[in-house]
Each structure stands twice: as C-alpha cells, then as structure tokens.
Amino acid sequence: MVRDSARLQSAASEDVASLEALGTPGSTRKEDRRLVAAIRAGDEGVFICLVKRHHRAMIRLARAYVPPGAADEVAQEAWIGVLKGLHKFEGRSSLKAWIFRILINCARLRGAREARTVPFSSLDEDPQEPAVAEERFLDAGHPRWPGHWLKSPEPWMDERLISEETLSMVARAMDELPRAQCEVMRLRDVEGWTSAEVCEALEISEANQRVLLHRARSKVRQALEPYVSAGGS
Amino acid sequence: MSSALSTDLACKELVELVTDYLEQTLSLEEQTRFEHHLTMCRACKEYLRQIRSTIDISRKLAEHALPPEVQDELLAVFRRWKTG
Amino acid sequence: MIAFKFLARGAVGPFTGFEWPTPSASSPGVWVEVPPASFPNRGIHGCLVEQLPYWLDEELWEAELDGVVHHTPMQVITSRGRLLRHVVSWTEEVAAELALACLFKARDAAADLLQRNRRGKDADQLSACADVAQLERAARAMTTTGEANFLANLIGYVADAAKRAKMNHVGTVCYVTADLARVASGSPEAAVSERIWQGRWIAARLQLPQTDSARSV
Numbered sequence: 001m002v003r004d005s006a007r008l009q010s011a012a013s014e015d016v017a018s019l020e021a022l023g024t025p026g027s028t029r030k031e032d033r034r035l036v037a038a039i040r041a042g043d044e045g046v047f048i049c050l051v052k053r054h055h056r057a058m059i060r061l062a063r064a065y066v067p068p069g070a071a072d073e074v075a076q077e078a079w080i081g082v083l084k085g086l087h088k089f090e091g092r093s094s095l096k097a098w099i100f101r102i103l104i105n106c107a108r109l110r111g112a113r114e115a116r117t118v119p120f121s122s123l124d125e126d127p128q129e130p131a132v133a134e135e136r137f138l139d140a141g142h143p144r145w146p147g148h149w150l151k152s153p154e155p156w157m158d159e160r161l162i163s164e165e166t167l168s169m170v171a172r173a174m175d176e177l178p179r180a181q182c183e184v185m186r187l188r189d190v191e192g193w194t195s196a197e198v199c200e201a202l203e204i205s206e207a208n209q210r211v212l213l214h215r216a217r218s219k220v221r222q223a224l225e226p227y228v229s230a231g232g233s
Numbered sequence: 234m235s236s237a238l239s240t241d242l243a244c245k246e247l248v249e250l251v252t253d254y255l256e257q258t259l260s261l262e263e264q265t266r267f268e269h270h271l272t273m274c275r276a277c278k279e280y281l282r283q284i285r286s287t288i289d290i291s292r293k294l295a296e297h298a299l300p301p302e303v304q305d306e307l308l309a310v311f312r313r314w315k316t317g
Numbered sequence: 318m319i320a321f322k323f324l325a326r327g328a329v330g331p332f333t334g335f336e337w338p339t340p341s342a343s344s345p346g347v348w349v350e351v352p353p354a355s356f357p358n359r360g361i362h363g364c365l366v367e368q369l370p371y372w373l374d375e376e377l378w379e380a381e382l383d384g385v386v387h388h389t390p391m392q393v394i395t396s397r398g399r400l401l402r403h404v405v406s407w408t409e410e411v412a413a414e415l416a417l418a419c420l421f422k423a424r425d426a427a428a429d430l431l432q433r434n435r436r437g438k439d440a441d442q443l444s445a446c447a448d449v450a451q452l453e454r455a456a457r458a459m460t461t462t463g464e465a466n467f468l469a470n471l472i473g474y475v476a477d478a479a480k481r482a483k484m485n486h487v488g489t490v491c492y493v494t495a496d497l498a499r500v501a502s503g504s505p506e507a508a509v510s511e512r513i514w515q516g517r518w519i520a521a522r523l524q525l526p527q528t529d530s531a532r533s534v
Binding site for chain 1: 243248256288298303306308
C-alpha cells in the first residue's frame with residue numbers, strides 16, 4: 001500500500017487506516033474537518049489517502065474538458081489549488097464537493113486555453129432527443145397499441161457484456177456524450193457518487209441532474225445495443 | 234370508482250421514466266403503473282434490464298489504484314506546499 | 318391479513334431483487350419490515366384475489382401482511398409481511414390454462430359482437446377455431462383489409478391475444494383481453510371486471526384461501 005522509497009511522515013498509523021474510510025459517501029462534516037486539520041498540520045499519510053480516494057475520478061472528469069494527455073496535469077493543478085485554498089475551506093459544502101469544484105474550475109480554464117469548445121453552463125445541449133428513437137414505437141394513430149414497441153429491444157448476450165471490448169465501447173460512448181451528461185454519468189455510475197453529492201459538486205438541481213443522467217444512460221445504451229444484442233454485429 | 238387500466242403507460246413513455254424509476258422519485262401511483270407495465274410487456278422488461286446492464290458495465294470503469302509515480306509527484310507537491 | 322405475492326424464481330422480488338426469507342416446514346418466513354418514514358412508497362406489496370392478474374410471475378406465495386395497511390386499486394401495501402407458503406400448484410401449465418381461458422372468453426365476446434353486427438360468417442369462423450394458432454391465423458386474416466373500425470379492432474385484439482398466448486406471455490394475454498373487454502363494452506369498468514374474473518379463476522383453480530375484498534380508491 002505504501003512504497004518503501006517514499007516514506008510518509010504520518011501520524012499514528014491507525015489514524016491513516018480510519019481516514020482511509022473517509023471520503024466515502026456519507027462522510028460527515030466533522031470527518032472533513034479532521035481531515036483538513038491533519039493535512040494542514042502536515043500529515044502526509046492523510047493527504048495521500050485523500051488523493052487515492054479522488055485522483056482517478058478527477059482525471060476522468062477532467063477528460064470531459066481537456067485532451068486526455070492534459071487531464072493528469074489538470075488534476076495535479078487542482079491538488080495544488082486544494083492545498084493553497086485549504087485554510088479558506090469553511091465546511092459549508094462537503095470536502096469532496098469543494099475539491100471537485102476546484103478541479104472543474106481548473107479543467108474549464110485549461111479547456112478554454114486549449115481551445116476545446118467548453119460551454120460554461122452545465123445545462124444540457126440537446127433538450128429534445130428521446131431516450132429511444134421514435135421509429136422504434138408504433139405511432140399515436142395505432143388503434144390498439146399507440147406508443148408501444150414496434151421494434152423491441154433484442155436480448156443482450158452475457159458473454160459480450162463482460163468483454164474488454166464492451167468496456168472500451170462504454171468508455172468511448174461516455175466520452176462522446178455532451179459534457180454535462182458525461183459529468184453526471186461519470187460521477188454517478190462510474191464513481192458511485194450519490195445524487196446529492198453530484199448536485200453539490202456540479203451546483204445543479206436534483207431534477208436537472210436526473211435529466212442529464214437519463215439522457216446519458218439512454219445514449220450509452222443505444223451505443224452499446226448493436227454490439228451486444230443477439231441480432232447485432 | 235377507479236380503473237387501474239385506463240391510465241396504462243405506453244412503452245414510449247416508460248422508457249422516459251426509467252431513470253426516475255431507478256432513482257425512486259416516481260410517485261407511488263406512477264411506480265405501480267410502471268411495475269405493472271413490466272409484468273405485461275416483455276420488451277420493456279428487457280429495456281430496463283439493458284439500462285441496468287449499462288450501469289453495471291460503467292461501474293467497472295472505476296479504477297482506484299494510484300500509480301506510484303503519481304503518488305510520488307503529489308507527495309512532492311505536498312512537501313513543497315508544506316515548506317512554501 | 319392474508320394476501321398473495323408473485324415472486325421471481327427463488328422467492329426473489331421481481332422489481333427489487335429482494336431475497337425473501339422463506340418458510341420452513343414448521344414455521345412461516347421471518348417478518349420483513351420497512352422503516353415507517355419510507356412507507357408507503359417503500360412497502361410490502363401483496364395482492365388480494367382480484368388483484369392477482371396484474372402481477373403474474375413465476376412463483377406464487379401466500380403471505381401474511383401486517384402493520385400499516387394502504388389499499389390501492391392494483392395492490393395492497395403494508396409496513397410488514399412474511400411468507401407463509403409457496404403455492405406450488407401455480408405452474409407454467411396452469412398459467413397456460415389461464416391464458417387460454419382468457420383468450421377464448423375474449424374470442425367469444427368478439428364473436429358475439431360480430432353476430433350482432435351482421436358479420437355472422439366471421440363470427441362463426443372465429444368460434445370454430447379449436448386452438449390458439451388457428452385462432453390467430455383466422456383473426457389476423459380478417460383484419461388485413463386495412464379497415465380501421467370498431468369490429469376490426471376487436472378482431473385485432475383477439476389476434477394479439479392469441480399471438481401472446483402462443484408465446485406463453487400470460488401476463489400480456491390477461492392485459493390484452495381486459496383491454497378488449499373495455500373496448501367491446503365502451504367502459505373502463507369492464508376491464509376491471511375482466512381482471513376480477515381472471516383473479517377468481519386463479520383462486521378457484523388453485524383453491525386459494527379468501528382474501529378481503531379489493532377496495533376502490
């Protein structure tokens with residue numbers, strides 16, 4: 001867990017172990033304050049715990065804003081920002097949300113510099129698209145089954161679901177989502193954040209978050225369908 | 234007087250409610266209608282299964298290991314901040 | 318109160334995936350309770366006899382429901398419940414019997430209306446069908462004229478129900494035949510009556526104990 005060549009100057013090892021559990025959904029403000037105090041006191045073990053908890057998710061989220069190569073740098077910049085701003089953290093939001101807001105700001109700034117199109121608002125870019133293409137359903141004029149399936153979804157094949165190829169396909173489909181949808185699906189479904197945590201970090205409403213999640217999942221399912229269906233390629 | 238059937242969901246509506254269903258934000262009545270529809274519509278049952286599969290696969294994308302070189306870099310960042 | 322639950326294979330909740338504690342030879346399953354704050358959106362769901370057809374699934378269980386009781390048109394929701402016994406007489410074969418019973422009842426209703434509207438020949442043809450495949454073919458053939466009218470629609474329902482009966486989608490057959498009843502009579506109550514008939518069919522066929530009457534809400 002800890003490399004020999006990088007000896008951490010840490011408080012008692014049990015502090016580190018108990019702090020490993022922090023940052024999980026449901027972390028309390030009290031625990032956040034302990035973490036912050038420990039880091040400000042110079043505890044390396046605690047800092048690395050915090051890093052381990054969030055760094056990969058930060059990189060993944062940064063990729064919504066900048067080219068993949070720049071994501072690591074953005075995440076590192078964010079940690080510098082976190083350390084520099086730690087004395088200002090008041091605990092009004094959770095530590096996790098606060099860290100990710102810093103990350104998003106760094107990513108947005110960097111993204112703007114790299115001239116990647118990054119609309120500032122978190123609002124959705126394609127409000128009208130249905131979860132499933134309209135032509136898959138019987139139209140409203142059908143005498144018995146208006147709006148019922150015309151072309152039903154084919155069952156997915158288990159062996160295709162567990163393949164590495166399918167995994168990369170899902171990753172790619174998420175990368176291609178409009179940014180706001182990508183953010184929400186990454187945090188909810190990949191990282192396992194709660195809805196409240198996502199709303200706090202991205203500063204969006206519950207309803208808005210649900211709509212984004214809905215569109216994201218619908219699109220990713222749609223992208224997967226031809227590859228994992230019994231009838232697919 | 235009520236008719237449990239007069240307000241049945243069409244499949245096209247159900248697929249738009251899937252996220253609300255999974256988030257448990259449907260009203261009791263909507264949830265009942267949603268679940269009843271699944272008992273009489275194999276296609277929608279399959280659709281829900283597919284959304285769940287999509288989520289399950291996404292979960293596998295999470296990686297938690299921190300590469301050692303990244304850990305070293307960030308430790309260096311921390312030490313500079315401490316002394317700075 | 319006594320009620321019924323349809324569960325997926327292995328006494329698993331079909332929507333929640335909850336693994337119900339099952340009864341042993343000597344005692345009922347353990348009580349399952351939901352926190353009062355989440356009730357009734359999260360609750361123990363059960364069917365009265367008349368509500369059985371809405372929830373058909375692989376396993377039928379007799380259950381005891383207790384605590385706070387919330388009646389809805391399609392189900393009863395309570396704050397606690399336990400499984401009493403697995404009604405093993407509910408099998409795929411009985412489900413198929415139910416599907417056929419619904420289908421031929423619907424066929425008879427459609428044929429009756431055809432007779433009364435001077436389409437005796439079509440009525441007789443449908444009535445003469447002895448099996449599901451034959452009925453589906455006959456009904457489908459009658460609706461290919463492209464006419465979208467009341468009678469064509471009824472025949473269409475019969476064809477749809479027959480197709481699903483052939484595929485052993487009993488839940489769908491029960492739904493389609495109830496919808497046919499609604500259209501045939503022009504009243505939503507007819508669909509509910511059809512469901513009540515279906516529920517009582519199941520109770521009689523499996524000799525189920527009585528439950529309280531379903532209440533309209």
